[in-house]
Amino acid sequence: MKSELFINGAWVAAQSGGMIDVIDPASEQVVHQIASAEAADIDAAVKAAKSAFDAGTWSGMTGAERAKVLRNIATNIEARTEELARLEVLDNGKPLPEARWDIEDAAACFNFYAGLAEELDAEDAQNITVSDDRFTTRVVKEPVGVVGAIIPWNFPLLMAAWKVAPALAAGCTMVLKPSEVTALTALELGDIAQKAGLPDGVLNIVTGFGPSAGQPLTEHPDIDKLAFTGSVTTGSRIMQSAAKDIKNLSLELGGKSPFVVFGDSDIEQAVEWIMFGIFWNQGEVCSATSRVLVEDTIYEKLVARLELEARKITIGDGMDEGVLLGPLVNKSQYDKVLGLIATGVEEGARLVCGGAHTDICKGYFVAPTIFADVDENSVIWQEEIFGPVVCLKSFSSESEAVRLANDSEFGLAAAVMSKDDARCERVARALRAGIVWINCSQPTFVEAPWGGYKKSGIGRELGQWGLNNYLETKQITRFDDNSPWGWYLKQADNQTG
Ligand code: NDP
Numbered sequence: 001m002k003s004e005l006f007i008n009g010a011w012v013a014a015q016s017g018g019m020i021d022v023i024d025p026a027s028e029q030v031v032h033q034i035a036s037a038e039a040a041d042i043d044a045a046v047k048a049a050k051s052a053f054d055a056g057t058w059s060g061m062t063g064a065e066r067a068k069v070l071r072n073i074a075t076n077i078e079a080r081t082e083e084l085a086r087l088e089v090l091d092n093g094k095p096l097p098e099a100r101w102d103i104e105d106a107a108a109c110f111n112f113y114a115g116l117a118e119e120l121d122a123e124d125a126q127n128i129t130v131s132d133d134r135f136t137t138r139v140v141k142e143p144v145g146v147v148g149a150i151i152p153w154n155f156p157l158l159m160a161a162w163k164v165a166p167a168l169a170a171g172c173t174m175v176l177k178p179s180e181v182t183a184l185t186a187l188e189l190g191d192i193a194q195k196a197g198l199p200d201g202v203l204n205i206v207t208g209f210g211p212s213a214g215q216p217l218t219e220h221p222d223i224d225k226l227a228f229t230g231s232v233t234t235g236s237r238i239m240q241s242a243a244k245d246i247k248n249l250s251l252e253l254g255g256k257s258p259f260v261v262f263g264d265s266d267i268e269q270a271v272e273w274i275m276f277g278i279f280w281n282q283g284e285v286c287s288a289t290s291r292v293l294v295e296d297t298i299y300e301k302l303v304a305r306l307e308l309e310a311r312k313i314t315i316g317d318g319m320d321e322g323v324l325l326g327p328l329v330n331k332s333q334y335d336k337v338l339g340l341i342a343t344g345v346e347e348g349a350r351l352v353c354g355g356a357h358t359d360i361c362k363g364y365f366v367a368p369t370i371f372a373d374v375d376e377n378s379v380i381w382q383e384e385i386f387g388p389v390v391c392l393k394s395f396s397s398e399s400e401a402v403r404l405a406n407d408s409e410f411g412l413a414a415a416v417m418s419k420d421d422a423r424c425e426r427v428a429r430a431l432r433a434g435i436v437w438i439n440c441s442q443p444t445f446v447e448a449p450w451g452g453y454k455k456s457g458i459g460r461e462l463g464q465w466g467l468n469n470y471l472e473t474k475q476i477t478r479f480d481d482n483s484p485w486g487w488y489l490k491q492a493d494n495q496t497g
Pocket of ligand 1: 211
């Protein structure tokens with residue numbers, strides 16, 4: 001396991017010598033330590049990224065040359081899938097099969113952006129027709145420069161891939177700050193990228209706390225672009241830092257995603273998608289199915305089926321065979337989720353099942369939790385809980401369902417289920433969210449845009465949209481006529497005449 005900072009192709013200790021404990025959330029044991037970077041380390045990392053960018057060792061390559069390295073990264077990740085997946089479980093707590101899935105998706109993300117890097121060569125000069133045919137204009141795409149990327153702890157390597165792969169494909173250099181809570185696989189990415197042939201200084205990885213490492217990164221004058229995933233509070237702070245130097249910014253923040261189930265739906269299918277939507281990754285998912293709106297004709301039946309299935313879920317150490325729900329990521333998330341469950345009870349929602357899972361004496365385990373009859377103005381209906389807690393409410397008409405679904409400060413994802421296709425399409429268009437699933441919930445594809453409306457963020461990741469985050473657009477216009485342009489002289493003649 002790596003513990004040092006990865007700066008300019010070398011593994012170095014934090015200048016202060018500070019270290020942070022890495023805690024296994026299933027056992028609460030300290031399993032490792034990582035360096036605690038501060039402003040001086042961030043400065044060194046940004047300088048390395050800037051020198052690499054200015055030297056053009058990466059940005060000056062063709063897309064095809066960059067693609068080769070990105071594909072090597074993907075291959076090296078694939079070759080280490082089992083080891084990386086186990087590190088993820090140790091750090092984050094998620095069940096091992098889900099961790100393997102993350103690692104495979106991370107590799108796929110590098111392969112996908114390798115393809116788009118190659119396409120950049122073909123698109124290099126796009127001619128456009130302008131209204132004066134004495135001029136020719138072409139548009140070129142160029143890397144935005146030095147990127148500061150800050151990622152959270154819920155999908156550690158995958159969230160790194162979502163930012164590193166497109167940024168590198170575009171030709172940017174970068175400083176990545178993973179959450180100090182789950183930095184182990186992000187550090188391995190430094191090693192993987194170096195062995196894949198990435199030049200020194202192109203990708204720098206610094207571990208540290210948000211205020212002492214993240215903040216100086218966001219404020220550094222040599223950062224051209226900030227890419228962040230995490231909470232609204234931190235996103236807002238980062239936006240303020242970006243404002244000072246007018247830094248390019250993309251934000252992927254939280255969600256409180258509704259799932260609207262109409263009365264003609266297959267209840268078994270609805271229950272399965274809700275279960276997956278809220279209980280995979282312990283509900284620590286920005287797009288989690290956290291608010292479920294069910295037509296009153298099937299409401300009680302669906303709540304009863306959901307309870308039955310939720311009670312069957314095997315809870316335990318993510319390393320153990322058959323476990324479907326691991327511990328929450330750390331003590332502070334555990335306390336936050338249990339605090340919100342207590343708030344839900346105080347607010348008068350019906351606690352169908354769940355709460356603290358006390359069968360296991362160590363670890364941050366929360367049982368699958370279902371609240372029914374939740375008031376639309378309550379804290380648990382409106383706030384992102386980020387744990388295995390689902391809130392249900394009934395509705396009696398399509399317009400009421402859409403109004404309740406949209407009554408949120410968030411707009412990341414939403415889902416609708418019905419056998420009536422026309423209704424699904426109508427509701428999908430009416431939902432104010434960046435991602436809408438019909439008759440399913442959570443499928444995520446590297447080719448499709450990901451991001452939200454309202455307080456869920458700014459910009460889109462993944463697909464072509466993810467690459468555009470890291471590209472500047474330049475027009476180059478030339479005068480191709482040998483005769484004089486004439487406009488200025490004509491104006492001058494008019495004035496003197
Ligand atoms: P944060 O938004 O605080 O953390 C996300 C990342 O930002 C981490 O790398 C963090 O570092 C860093 N960070 C924190 N403060 C600053 C700062 N001032 N400047 C720059 N970077 C900073 O989320 P939390 O981990 O505190 O989780 C709190 C809540 O956020 C969760 O309960 C959940 O509701 C939401 N969340 C949403 C996520 C999403 O995908 N939309 C992901 C994770 C959390 P460090 O870890 O060292 O603090």
